[in-house]
Amino acid sequence: MPVCFESRTTAATFRKLLDKKEYNYERTTTSKTYTKVTFVIAHEKTAMVYRYIINDLKLKADIWEENPSSGNVTYIEMKGDDEDTKNELLKE
Numbered sequence: 001m002p003v004c005f006e007s008r009t010t011a012a013t014f015r016k017l018l019d020k021k022e023y024n025y026e027r028t029t030t031s032k033t034y035t036k037v038t039f040v041i042a043h044e045k046t047a048m049v050y051r052y053i054i055n056d057l058k059l060k061a062d063i064w065e066e067n068p069s070s071g072n073v074t075y076i077e078m079k080g081d082d083e084d085t086k087n088e089l090l091k092e
Contacts, residue, residue, distance in 0.1 A: 001090065007065040007074045011050035014063060014076070017092055018052065025054040034066045057085050 003010055018025050030049045035042045049064040059080035065072045078086045 001076050003074045011063045024056050
């Protein structure tokens with residue numbers, strides 16, 4: 001899901017939300033590759049990923065950004081079985 005803020009700010013806001021809800025989670029940093037097209041030539045790039053593993057919910061959230069051309073696009077990717085909880089976190 002693309003969001004309108006840089007990944008660092010989005011990760012900090014997401015962490016505050018998890019703290020407010022008193023979820024038990026781990027925060028790690030990893031990387032992710034993506035493709036950037038320049039003059040019709042694809043370039044593989046690597047982005048830093050802010051990863052939250054929410055043990056209480058068996059949920060993993062990755063927050064990262066890419067720079068496709070003129071500006072950054074930040075994404076939140078959530079993996080887990082509880083769609084209602086994922087939607088609730090994204091709404092807040």
